[in-house]
Amino acid sequence: MLQQTLPRHASRNRRTLLWLLGLLLLLVGAVVTLVLYLNNFEAEEETRRRAADAQWLEQSVQFHFRRLEDDLLVLARQSVLGDASARSKKAKSVEVQGGLLWREPGVVLSHGWLAAGLSPDARVGPQRWQLDWAAHPANAQALATMQDTTRGLRRSAYAGLMQQADGSLTDVVWLAVPFFDRGQFVGNYLAAVSLERAVRSLVPAWFAQNHSVRLVADDIDAAPAQASAAHSYRASMNLPGPDLFLEVAPIGEQPTTVPRIFFLVALLFLLGMLISLVALRRDFVKRQQVQARLQAEVALRTAMENSVTIGLRAWDQHGKILYVNQAFCNMVGYPATALLGKSAPMPYWPADQANELQLVHRDIIVQGTQGDGVELQFQHRSGKLLDVLIHEAPLTTVNGEQLGWMSSVLDISERKRAQRMATLQQEKLEASGRLVAVGEVASTLAHELNQPLGALSSFANGLLNRLRGGNIRLDELEPVVARMARLAERAGGVIQRVNAFARRRELSRQHLDVVAVLRRVLASTADAQTRQVSLVDNNQAIWIDADELLLEHLINNLVDNALHWAHRGPGLAQVRVEMACDRSQGLATLVVADSGPGVTEENGVNIFNAFFSTKEGGMGMGLAICRSIVEAHHGRIEVGRDPELGGARFVVWLPLAEVPLIAPILPTLLVAQGVP
Structure with missing residues (x-):
């Protein structure tokens, strides 16, 4: 296809002869x-x-x-x-x-x-x-x-x-x-x-x-x-x-005779050229065919060299560079004129590895490379180090005599960098996982034990004061002690549950009405009306399978965070909590919005990361724990800006428990919602 040859015809010789005769007549004229x-x-x-x-x-x-x-x-x-x-x-x-x-x-x-x-x-x-x-x-x-x-x-x-x-x-x-x-x-x-x-x-x-x-x-x-x-x-x-x-x-x-003499001599030579053209026509056609094939091969090889991004390098038995392609020149930053004819040490060798590369160079000249190739480091002209993978093949003549080696040089710097980054990220991820686990345990214990221990301390102080005053009867003492026992049992349960969640991520799932849990949590967070927290729901039960303690902790964290930023907004501090469900998708939706300054786009990327906080003196674990709890329940959490209050809007999606066949179809629904 690349050979630009004309089709052969039987009348080609006669047509050529006619062209020659016409040329002769034109010359005479x-x-x-x-x-x-x-x-x-x-x-x-x-x-x-x-x-x-x-x-x-x-x-x-x-x-x-x-x-x-x-x-x-x-x-x-x-x-x-x-x-x-x-x-x-x-x-x-x-x-x-x-x-x-x-x-x-x-x-x-x-x-x-x-x-x-x-x-x-x-x-x-x-x-x-x-x-x-x-x-x-x-x-x-x-x-x-x-x-x-x-x-x-x-x-x-x-x-x-x-x-x-x-x-x-x-x-x-x-x-x-x-x-x-x-x-x-x-x-x-x-x-x-x-x-x-x-x-x-x-x-x-x-x-x-x-x-x-x-x-x-x-x-x-x-x-x-x-x-x-x-x-x-x-x-x-x-x-x-x-x-x-x-x-x-x-x-x-x-004198004017000299130009005429030269003209006659030129005329004789032109006539001789016509005769020579007739005699050399057949040889000329053959040469054209050979040239067309050679040009086709050169064009094909050039196209192949220009299309590949792998560096090609050829050297003789003594280690002198014979050929480099443009990809190799771009790889090392030197032009072909600066590399051709060079012997070891090469200009693209790092100075601190010259001795090691000299030994590898000698081995390659003697025996080439093995099947997996050789990984080396080259230095770009700008000083940047490159990791390369080299494969060698014998460079032989048509008679089978080996002249040297043909090298293919592949730049694997990005691969090496990706491997190093992956290893580093894995180490950081493991360290972060350990820190997050420790932080989650500590933060969860601090949040969950604060209420039962505070209540237990209040009951104990009240009981001690009445005992010292002698104004308590035996029948009044029993309910107080029983309440204190339940609070102590609750604190112990919190410690066990958080410890189990931090170590094995195991949940104690129960069939819960999330609306009832939400109302109970909001009622226990002091005076909700005074703190300007409003609940919006349709008075219908929404059932999910969840760990009650972790669900309460999730709601407490989101509401406390909303109250904190609502007081820093330009107007009256307001917090709105909404609860709804989408039975077509099989998801329960919890929305916590505030009238604070909101979350910027830059902070929204990292707001759920551990140890990232925009609060003064904050640990950066509250929202990270919320994300962990939501993901442990196969849900997802997002943050945006509330169109009514103008502040932050946190949305939590949790799978419903009452949707039929929720277990088989839940992964598909979560993937459709973008849940990992």
């Missing part, structure tokens, strides 16, 4: 057309070449004059900032490593520094400066304009061509390079330049063999013409100030 077009094309090509040469000369001249300006700027800086012993012209010419125009003899005729504010009549600056200034009024005007230009435009300027006393032009121009110190004009560095000498020095020998170059200023020749202007080309020197041009004209005519 092209040859005739090219022969007719050759003369005109060669003339245009010669014109273009000459124009390109002239443009190159223009750019070269401009470059060297810019370099001369930079050299004079260096001399200006030395003139202003150098010491007195370094200001002589000789010393400056030695210090400056100038360009071609500065180094060529006869180009720079005179140069020197002219400070700002000095008149040309003062005998300062180069000697030739005063001579040219006084030789002709046009010279003085051009030189003055040059100075104004450098000071006003803050750039180099030229003046010329200079005229002699009789008005004849010379090839000399003056160049002024301004120097500014802290934004203030200091002066100009002046240089007299011979343009004829400069042009001769800038034109290379190979260019002068085929072209004549002469200087033209304002359409007035500054040198006698050396060639016809019919094919000449003017290149502007672009010197700020004078309008100077270089006129380039070809010398002689280039």
Whole structure:
């Protein structure tokens, strides 16, 4: 499927032959057309070449004059900032490593520094400066304009061509390079330049063999013409100030026989290529088929390498890496160029395990890995350690000769981390389980024994006071002692029940009316009306199978918690307790809501965890014990916000006992409600 081959047809050879004949006819037509077009094309090509040469000369001249300006700027800086012993012209010419125009003899005729504010009549600056200034009024005007230009435009300027006393032009121009110190004009560095000498020095020998170059200023020749202007080309020197041009004209005519000879030779080679194409056609088809199969295999292998996340690595018998895929590079953080050709120690080995890995590396080179592979640690380029599982397979040639080993490297860091986390979580869970059990026992004992022991203490103190006062009869003494005995028996039962629940999680289940238990618990929690606890129910019995003591403890914890937070709400403290049942689901529902600040979403995640408390000085065991009691009865408990009171709303679901066949269907109903 991956081989992009064309179907074979019987007429393929004839069609190919027709294509070749058509190509030959097209070639003959092209040859005739090219022969007719050759003369005109060669003339245009010669014109273009000459124009390109002239443009190159223009750019070269401009470059060297810019370099001369930079050299004079260096001399200006030395003139202003150098010491007195370094200001002589000789010393400056030695210090400056100038360009071609500065180094060529006869180009720079005179140069020197002219400070700002000095008149040309003062005998300062180069000697030739005063001579040219006084030789002709046009010279003085051009030189003055040059100075104004450098000071006003803050750039180099030229003046010329200079005229002699009789008005004849010379090839000399003056160049002024301004120097500014802290934004203030200091002066100009002046240089007299011979343009004829400069042009001769800038034109290379190979260019002068085929072209004549002469200087033209304002359409007035500054040198006698050396060639016809019919094919000449003017290149502007672009010197700020004078309008100077270089006129380039070809010398002689280039022969046109060479391109024709090359054309005939190329034509002969093209005919030979047509013959070779016919002869090599069959071999070409075979090569295409082999290439298509090879490309298909390479594409398949590349797709397989890019799709896998397992690192692949190949090395020879001496431990030198021959190949790595992109997944391996991503695994260790090094590019393939940094790994290929590397031998032990590898850059991805941890420094503290280098010796151990060296021994493992030697064993792998000798015998590979066993069936289960080898677990090692690699170090990512960023320093992170990776747990890897390596499997080795022999890397052999088509003749069966082993060249080395092919490795598959699997990153098992997440697996190892998950195993370590699971072990740690198991240890924490066991420790938490023990702490929760101890906390539940202690908290349950504190909650459950508080009432019977308090009542027992009250009865004992009352009985003792009446005995001391002698105002009790024997028939009144017996019920008090009997009540004290029942309270003591109740306290003992609480201790036994909590101890059994903490150790074996065994419940003493009874057939209870949860509504009656709820009313009894609320009636025993002091004055329910004063504490603003309201009970909402439909006066119907709701029967469940539960441990009465643990159920009372659950209700007490929820109500006490609601009363505590109700007094911290913005309004009047209110607690509402609702009891209902859903017989279609087989569940009894207990709702305890308050008018407190409620439970935030962040605290709602951990509110039923042991030792988590938002109360000041709280143990964090009350709601954890409630969850344990509910789960022990195969129920579930949730917390949310009450829409009426605005505070917390705790909802408890417990299985009903009166639903038929509750035992077989209870797990299904609890799973439907999300109960674990």
